[in-house]
Amino acid sequence: MRKAILPLSLSVLLAVILISLGTDQVFLALRAFFIAPLSNPFYLTSMISLASLLLLSGSGISLAFSAGSFNLGGEGQSYAGGLAPAFLMLLMGSRMEAWMAPLILLLGILTAMLVSGVQGWAAAELKNRLSIDPLISTFLLSSALLPFMDSLIIGPLRDQESNLLSMPRIPEFLRLPALPSLPRIHLGILLSLAAWAAVMLWYHHSRRGFEVKMAGANADFARFMGLPVGRLLSLVMIVSAALHGLAGFIALVGVQHAAVVGFTAGIGWNGIAVSLIGGNRLRNLPVSALIFAYLITASNAAMVFTDFSFELSTVIQASVFLLISVDFAWRRNGFALLKSRLFPTSGEALK
Amino acid sequence: MITESPFAIDNISYTYSGAERASVAEVSLDVFPGELHLLIGENGAGKSTLAKVIHGLLELQEGEIRLPASLYLPQHLLSYAETDFSEYLWLYFSWKNSQVPRWSRPTTRRRILAEALNKGLGREIDASILDEAVARVSTNILHLYVSILLLSRSDHRLFLLDEPTAVLSDAEARLLFQAISAATARGAAVIMITHRIGEALEHAHRISVMRRGRISGQGPAGNFPDAQSIHPLMFGQDLRENPDSALNTSAGPSEDGIPALFEIKYLSADFPDLCSLKDVSLSLKPGEILAVSGIRDEGLEQLERLFSGRISRFRGSAEFRGQPVDLAQPSALRKIGAGIVPSQRKRYGAALSAKAWENIGISMRDEDRQGFRRSPMSPRRRFKDRVLRRYEGLELNLDVPASSYSGGMLQQLIVNREISIGKELLILSNPGWGLDPQHRERIYELIRSSAAGGAAVLLISSELDEALELGHRLACISDGRLFYPADSVRASRTAIESVFLGQWEGVEHA
Numbered sequence: 001m002r003k004a005i006l007p008l009s010l011s012v013l014l015a016v017i018l019i020s021l022g023t024d025q026v027f028l029a030l031r032a033f034f035i036a037p038l039s040n041p042f043y044l045t046s047m048i049s050l051a052s053l054l055l056l057s058g059s060g061i062s063l064a065f066s067a068g069s070f071n072l073g074g075e076g077q078s079y080a081g082g083l084a085p086a087f088l089m090l091l092m093g094s095r096m097e098a099w100m101a102p103l104i105l106l107l108g109i110l111t112a113m114l115v116s117g118v119q120g121w122a123a124a125e126l127k128n129r130l131s132i133d134p135l136i137s138t139f140l141l142s143s144a145l146l147p148f149m150d151s152l153i154i155g156p157l158r159d160q161e162s163n164l165l166s167m168p169r170i171p172e173f174l175r176l177p178a179l180p181s182l183p184r185i186h187l188g189i190l191l192s193l194a195a196w197a198a199v200m201l202w203y204h205h206s207r208r209g210f211e212v213k214m215a216g217a218n219a220d221f222a223r224f225m226g227l228p229v230g231r232l233l234s235l236v237m238i239v240s241a242a243l244h245g246l247a248g249f250i251a252l253v254g255v256q257h258a259a260v261v262g263f264t265a266g267i268g269w270n271g272i273a274v275s276l277i278g279g280n281r282l283r284n285l286p287v288s289a290l291i292f293a294y295l296i297t298a299s300n301a302a303m304v305f306t307d308f309s310f311e312l313s314t315v316i317q318a319s320v321f322l323l324i325s326v327d328f329a330w331r332r333n334g335f336a337l338l339k340s341r342l343f344p345t346s347g348e349a350l351k
Numbered sequence: 352m353i354t355e356s357p358f359a360i361d362n363i364s365y366t367y368s369g370a371e372r373a374s375v376a377e378v379s380l381d382v383f384p385g386e387l388h389l390l391i392g393e394n395g396a397g398k399s400t401l402a403k404v405i406h407g408l409l410e411l412q413e414g415e416i417r418l419p420a421s422l423y424l425p426q427h428l429l430s431y432a433e434t435d436f437s438e439y440l441w442l443y444f445s446w447k448n449s450q451v452p453r454w455s456r457p458t459t460r461r462r463i464l465a466e467a468l469n470k471g472l473g474r475e476i477d478a479s480i481l482d483e484a485v486a487r488v489s490t491n492i493l494h495l496y497v498s499i500l501l502l503s504r505s506d507h508r509l510f511l512l513d514e515p516t517a518v519l520s521d522a523e524a525r526l527l528f529q530a531i532s533a534a535t536a537r538g539a540a541v542i543m544i545t546h547r548i549g550e551a552l553e554h555a556h557r558i559s560v561m562r563r564g565r566i567s568g569q570g571p572a573g574n575f576p577d578a579q580s581i582h583p584l585m586f587g588q589d590l591r592e593n594p595d596s597a598l599n600t601s602a603g604p605s606e607d608g609i610p611a612l613f614e615i616k617y618l619s620a621d622f623p624d625l626c627s628l629k630d631v632s633l634s635l636k637p638g639e640i641l642a643v644s645g646i647r648d649e650g651l652e653q654l655e656r657l658f659s660g661r662i663s664r665f666r667g668s669a670e671f672r673g674q675p676v677d678l679a680q681p682s683a684l685r686k687i688g689a690g691i692v693p694s695q696r697k698r699y700g701a702a703l704s705a706k707a708w709e710n711i712g713i714s715m716r717d718e719d720r721q722g723f724r725r726s727p728m729s730p731r732r733r734f735k736d737r738v739l740r741r742y743e744g745l746e747l748n749l750d751v752p753a754s755s756y757s758g759g760m761l762q763q764l765i766v767n768r769e770i771s772i773g774k775e776l777l778i779l780s781n782p783g784w785g786l787d788p789q790h791r792e793r794i795y796e797l798i799r800s801s802a803a804g805g806a807a808v809l810l811i812s813s814e815l816d817e818a819l820e821l822g823h824r825l826a827c828i829s830d831g832r833l834f835y836p837a838d839s840v841r842a843s844r845t846a847i848e849s850v851f852l853g854q855w856e857g858v859e860h861a
């Protein structure tokens with residue numbers, strides 16, 4: 001976690017420089033960037049709500065990484081996790097009644113986790129049977145599904161009475177309960193924390209979680225010790241994808257209340273940054289999700305309060321990605337060769 | 352020969368981050384051009400750390416190094432499974448090597464490598480091995496070829512070799528010493544870490560002994576007539592006479608009527624990179640140690656792959672207590688409770704990024720199933736405590752990552768774990784690899800105790816001394832066939848080595 005301080009500081013510095021260059025109202029913009037997310041109720045609650053979604057997607061990424069795998073398909077998984085329950089609710093239509101809400105929400109959660117979990121399972125099977133790296137398969141699968149799902153929202157599933165590119169809004173009684181004065185503080189935040197805690201407990205304290213950790217540390221060794229490495233990979237990829245699916249579902253019933261095009265707002269991709277900031281450790285993720293959500297919210301606030309002409313939040317997201325990745329690669333061994341050339345020691349590293 | 356002023360290492364120290372004491376403390380060495388300098392010490396004495404500091408893999412913290420740039424052979428070579436062997440060797444051979452073209456075609460590289468290997472080994476190699484994937488090349492060939500290529504490079508004047516003979520057969524070790532002699536003859540200095548002291552003494556010019564991070568003795572090789580004269584410097588005490596090469600006279604299980612515990616019947620398997628196993632049959636009774644020895648590529652590597660579930664197609668059968676065992680399943684032998692020590696310990700023996708206790712705990716996870724369920728609060732801590740309690744006799748700090756262990760310490764961890772698992776059946780590949788004589792003797796004692804407690808032990812070893820010392824029965828493997836030499840042959844090393852090389856003329860076998 002401490003390792004992320006430098007890249008995060010550089011990202012904030014970059015934001016300050018861009019704000020200074022991009023607007024005449026520098027003081028106002030900086031004030032909005034640094035103060036608004038913590039003082040303005042709208043931005044504060046938006047930040048917490050966004051952090052809860054990022055906590056889930058970050059957990060999915062960290063879990064896959066801990067098992068020695070990758071899940072770059074979070075965007076498609078969370079999108080499907082929101083779209084499938086929305087479709088289910090559309091099918092049920094007027095047959096839904098308020099007293100059925102808990103059951104329908106439970107069914108929605110299961111549907112979300114199922115349709116996203118299938119994507120994780122498919123990637124694991126491709127690895128187990130054809131040795132196709134999940135790094136590639138999750139990304140490609142997600143990239144193929146996203147435009148397909150968009151076409152469904154824009155096409156056959158679109159709400160004909162709305163000007164938005166959106167499916168019909170879900171009924172009021174299916175929206176997650178929220179604080180009356182702070183509508184963005186909804187039950188989904190507790191649900192996210194509970195899911196994260198459950199994954200933490202499972203990974204750190206269960207026998208299966210221990211096996212996953214050892215398989216991630218050295219798959220050859222784990223196989224040699226008799227562990228079913230292929231099955232463990234399937235399990236982890238399903239759980240990882242299901243967490244993304246749950247994030248998509250909460251985005252639907254807790255935040256957007258309709259499957260609008262792009263309604264997941266990049267939680268799949270940003271989960272990777274959250275995981276990297278947290279050093280790919282589950283226990284660090286609440287803090288790293290809050291930090292990243294703060295950066296996004298602060299950038300949005302700076303834009304809204306001033307005459308910014310471009311998407312500051314997108315630039316900040318990109319810079320966090322870039323700087324964290326560079327730092328990550330440097331600390332591992334990707335830059336060892338460059339380092340040895342620039343700062344030669346007495347011998348020649350052949351190892 | 353030794354006339355030039357020495358290269359020197361003055362007063363260097365190195366302490367790992369978080370460690371309480373220095374792994375290398377105030378070490379000074381004189382290294383002369385044209386000499387083979389042995390670096391000897393018990394496990395964890397700091398030999399490998401010193402080599403890494405000299406080479407620059409670890410940052411120099413204190414002291415001064417006045418040495419030319421070195422070429423370094425680590426104790427464990429990293430293995431890139433999907434890489435061609437020729438590409439892998441080229442990495443070592445071409446690194447800052449001004450004598451090879453900067454740009455070259457794969458065929459040119461293979462030719463250059465083959466020529467260098469032929470010259471270094473003094474015989475023609477089978478060049479087709481260069482096209483194999485590294486994962487299919489046996490450990491001993493990997494080490495031998497990389498060592499030979501490094502030593503053949505005349506552009507360097509210092510070589511650091513960390514346990515280069517550990518996995519080599521006696522014949523292969525002789526080839527390596529030839530290459531070392533050629534390097535020293537042209538004025539290069541070779542610093543070699545080894546536990547196989549006896550054979551290395553014959554070739555060494557100077558010896559430095561390390562104990563607990565410090566130099567406990569140093570001088571010309573003539574001052575150390577045999578391994579026994581070095582032991583007090585390594586351990587601070589006289590070891591009892593080690594029965595080096597002596598035949599084990601204990602008879603093993605005496606009752607002939609006892610049924611076999613583990614049997615292999617007429618097992619044959621083809622390997623794309625190695626010779627086939629041909630109708631291998633063996634039978635193990637409770638309490639018996641069967642040692643299988645030979646040249647690694649001639650059948651030992653194949654047997655190890657078979658017993659670790661890496662071979663899915665074979666003919667023949669295996670039985671445990673009369674019940675069939677499907678060796679094609681990686682977990683088949685684990686399910687019957689077998690302890691297995693692999694020769695590639697960093698790849699198959701441990702997860703280096705995990706804590707040492709976790710590397711042991713992986714074998715205890717089933718018995719702790721209830722523990723995980725019963726307490727939702729901190730089962731991981733209770734699990735850890737349980738592992739630590741069971742292994743408290745082990746003189747290792749188990750609460751550190753396995754990556755902080757020296758090679759010998761890691762081997763102790765693995766062997767102890769597997770002996771603990773294999774109450775009835777143990778399959779051990781080179782269990783003494785990388786261990787100093789004291790720890791090696793302890794491990795051997797553990798193996799003997801396991802056998803005395805009723806375990807059937809299959810020892811697969813390329814070290815004939817180890818096989819002779821531990822085995823109740825000896826089997827030799829050559830060209831994929833298993834032979835059981837008669838007692839008269841067992842008594843003669845020369846006869847056994849002839850069998851290893853496939854020379855059966857005039858040799859009696861049972």
